[in-house]
Amino acid sequence: MPDLGKYAVEVLAAYGVSLGLLAVLIVLSWRRSVRMRAALERIENNG
Amino acid sequence: MLRVTDVTCARGGIPVLSEVSFDVTASKALILRGPNGIGKTTLLRTLAGLQPALGGDVDADVDDLAYASHADGIKTALSVTENLKFWADIYGNPVPDTIWEAFDLADLQDRIAGTLSAGQKRRLGLARLGVIGRKILFLDEPTVSLDGFSVKLFAKWLQDTHLAGGGIAVIATHIDLGIDAPELDLTPFKADLNIGGGADEAFL
Amino acid sequence: MLRVTDVTCARGGIPVLSEVSFDVTASKALILRGPNGIGKTTLLRTLAGLQPALGGDVDADVDDLAYASHADGIKTALSVTENLKFWADIYGNPVPDTIWEAFDLADLQDRIAGTLSAGQKRRLGLARLGVIGRKILFLDEPTVSLDGFSVKLFAKWLQDTHLAGGGIAVIATHIDLGIDAPELDLTPFKADLNIGGGADEAFL
Amino acid sequence: MSFWEYANPKKFMGWTAPVLPYVFGAAALCLTVGLIWGFFFTPDDFRQGSTVKIIYLHVPAATMATGTWFMMLAASLIWVVRRHHVSALAARAAAPIGLTMTLIGLLTGAIWGQPMWGTYWAWDPRLTSFLILFLFYLGYIAMWEAIEDPDTAADLTSVLCMVGSVFAILSRYAVNFWNQGLHQGASLSLDAEEHVSDVFWQPLVICIVGFVLLFVGLVLMRTRTEIRARRIRALEARARRA
Amino acid sequence: MIALLLRDLRLAVRAGGGFGLGLAFFLIVIILVPFGVGPQVDLLTRIAPGILWIASLLAALLSLDRIFALDFEDGSLGLLATSPLPLEGAALMKALAHWITTGLPLTIVAPALGFLLSLAPEAYSYLLLSLLLGTPALSMIGTFGAALTVGLRRGGLLLSLLVLPLYVPTLIFGAEAVRRGADGLDATGALILLGTITAGCFALLPFATAATLRMNLR
Amino acid sequence: MIALLLRDLRLAVRAGGGFGLGLAFFLIVIILVPFGVGPQVDLLTRIAPGILWIASLLAALLSLDRIFALDFEDGSLGLLATSPLPLEGAALMKALAHWITTGLPLTIVAPALGFLLSLAPEAYSYLLLSLLLGTPALSMIGTFGAALTVGLRRGGLLLSLLVLPLYVPTLIFGAEAVRRGADGLDATGALILLGTITAGCFALLPFATAATLRMNLR
């Protein structure tokens, strides 16, 4: 861990917030992708 | 039992029909006839308690009355089932399973009401009547834009379910519904221009 | 002369009627029949150019077409005369004097449209057709909530004024209008589930 | 075979499936390398101290935020001109990514602002334009959600995107007119004077590449989802009519 | 009554995001203020409490006309009035639904927006508390106003005209509470008065609203 | 086209005072501001130009949704689209009618309200001129936004969300012109830019509006 000096809170917060938001975006996109794929398969197999 | 005695009703502050009287006993229907603008809508709204009468008496339990017209409280953003369920909840009834058959809505249950055709929407509006469980129905041109088959379906529901269950219906219509009921022509009741009453009476 | 060739039309992105073809020559009317939800409204809107067709041709001058349904562009805050005058101005025509007689509106000229009864309002909506001067009319249930007398009045105007003047009318209705015109049942044209076209075609 | 063939939904599903893992793999690689290099192995700036490390998130996110809008503009134009469904759906798929990037840019900027300028938020032109961009994204997404018919939605959002772009540029000038700012100039310009020093520059470029790749991967994945959603819609509608 | 509340919430969500949009409007009004008055931080800090409250008020105001208008147009309101549901209850539910779709989300994001206006750090808790206490009153008063104008064609602007004066006391106490909080003064008095207004509104206005509706439906 | 303009004006007057009410809303927003931010004169003088412009903007915004919604619901819009009248002309007339019923009366009374906010005496002429130049752009942009949201059930709030960012440049130049006028600086630049925006909007947006309407009517 590098020494962040007196700005540790800011730097870590910036990384936390950014990576958190990216994670949320990726997870949401991924979940919806999985759901849609499953739903589509279900419909295609029934019809 | 519905007893209407000498009811006078007004629209826009002007008396339209005066001293209309009739009785309808349980399990019977009455059909109101009359040319456009005679006052059928006004009369039905008055009888149903949506607007005050200028005079006369409506003898019936207010908790038995229901009025239905084209403006039938259907939300276009909700599905057919959600619409019916809402009105059933408001009146504290369940949605009867027979309703889907009776109004040929089985295939449309999950459709958003806004995407229905004119006739399908009308059927949904009529189905509401089967859900609220009121005894005395005032129907204003209920079969507008219905095809022949749907008109029969409605007449069947009216006779076999509603009237057979002791209900009463007063129906204003220009079309022949094919139900067996007495007709009342409103033309003779057209209000005399000089009769009193109405919001402006005090100034005449 | 109106020539419709293999028109396929869709609602909500789904084909409803496919390959409808018919011809109507000048001074003739055609009545469209079909149960609720078959697609009459959709077809008329497509023919009148209010929505794009999925396929096929409508052979007519777009400047001759007019569509009319319940949503008839009547402003409830304006008077009967103002309403008609407005549409006449938009189409660059005068308001013909005969219109008041033809639609029994003479007594209602100065009434605010919002205070008309259902049938009176419908008559006003129909009178608009007499004012815009278009040759080819697409009418969607024009006589809804009209009484018998008014239906005859309308049929008379249609035959003696509009058709007699070389006009054409395509009318969707569930009621018998009492005019002498061929009927076309749309049931056979119901779109096959698997036909192509529609917004979603690329995804099927 | 024309280039546009790839925009056919079926073809699109076909060629994206094998490509997608590589894009995500490359994105992950770049991001890991760039961020770890930037976070652990770069010195502090003599003026900004360790806060300079925020640059590895702030600048790529800010770049992608505007870049996404340009991509949506291009996709909208393609839809309007050629009516390829995939391009409309790609624009739709990109919008939430742009929104997230804008938000990251705003938040990292705000966090950075406190130590540097002594305030989380100032009505600086650059910051302000970003806020307006954020609003455009919100409106654009809300518009897609509000319209039922997908083709109409595609048409209307395209018009919105085009008109919005003109007004976004106009706002940028207006905002400059209104307030002279605190924010850095273009430090990525090739002009040596303005250039940030190489120690920061190299990992920054890797991070930007990583963000771009991540964006491409996400757009492809989300477009695939949108195509599936449309197909479900179509099939369900057909089933309902049966 | 719950059925009505649920239906209204469902309609709000379906009809293009009743939730998100009241909020978005609030956001945008706040964002516009610096464009109008200029970017000076000290100035913004001074006017922030007032502007935040005025923006909440306008955001609430803007969605008032849909409380009854839609139900009136499609006939639902007449049918509700003749249904077994007491109209007072319906009025209360309508106000509640309005609050849940506008007042509540607005209260939640208000602190984030205080940020943009450089609101004094001490004022945040007061902002939150005053909005939580005050916005229900805005919804209830607004519901009453909506009932007054329901029969009129697009009474939207008349509605604003009628309702805004009724909003003045709520606005004064709400903004005052935040301002005092920002200046480090005691704001309890203003908050208590705000709570009293809300309680009073909910105790009395449902009856007035129901009576008004009955008149308008005749 | 004149027939359409006249009809819209007549409807605005009949339907409960389209004139009076846009204006009344403007008035009330201005009156609420001192309640919100407190009564200090120096503060009010400083924020007056911005608040006056923001209030005009909100007053214009509030009546946007009626530009097309009513005509859409009763079918007039579809009939207009198939009538001989070019839709671009109709869009222009709609914007004009909106300006005559909101922007124009608002411009006329704005000086009186500047008074309530203790606007600097030098600023009055700039206020008048900037509103006269800027409010037509607000109406035209709003008409475009209204066309975008016309098919949507009560797109009112979505409309605000879409339109407000588009209003930003107009607001900035308008308020800046008044502020510079108040400070005795040269405001010609801002006024010229304002005029350019208005001219540009009227040259281009009618076409975008007509195209949008056609899409929405399908």
Ligand code: HEM
């Ligand atoms: C909320 C606040 C902020 C926002 C919205 C913001 C936004 C932006 C934007 C839009 C860019 C341009 C990226 C591009 O050229 O495509 C940028 C770049 C940059 N920002 Fe910020 N910023 C903020 C705060 C800060 C702060 C506080 C600092 C540091 C003191 C900072 C430092 C930089 C640097 C060094 C660049 C790179 C310059 C360039 O590449 O053009 N930013 N920021």
Ligand SMILES: Nc1ncnc2c1ncn2[C@@H]1O[C@H](COP(=O)(O)OP(=O)(O)OP(=O)(O)O)[C@@H](O)[C@H]1O
């Ligand atoms: N979004 C949608 N999804 C699926 N089906 C739809 C959608 N919108 C409309 N439909 C269906 O399209 C069909 C055509 O409707 P249309 O209004 O043209 O019928 P119509 O013949 O005019 O009927 P009516 O006699 O009742 O007026 C109807 O069955 C309707 O339910």
Ligand SMILES: Nc1ncnc2c1ncn2[C@@H]1O[C@H](COP(=O)(O)OP(=O)(O)OP(=O)(O)O)[C@@H](O)[C@H]1O
């Ligand atoms: N404000 C008013 N001033 C004068 N007459 C009015 C006013 N409002 C309504 N009327 C008239 O009252 C009469 C009654 O209208 P009502 O709607 O009850 O008729 P109706 O029998 O239902 O007709 P329809 O068969 O056309 O539906 C109509 O002739 C109408 O024109």
Ligand SMILES: [Mg+2]
């Ligand atoms: Mg009637």
Ligand SMILES: [Mg+2]
């Ligand atoms: Mg139909």
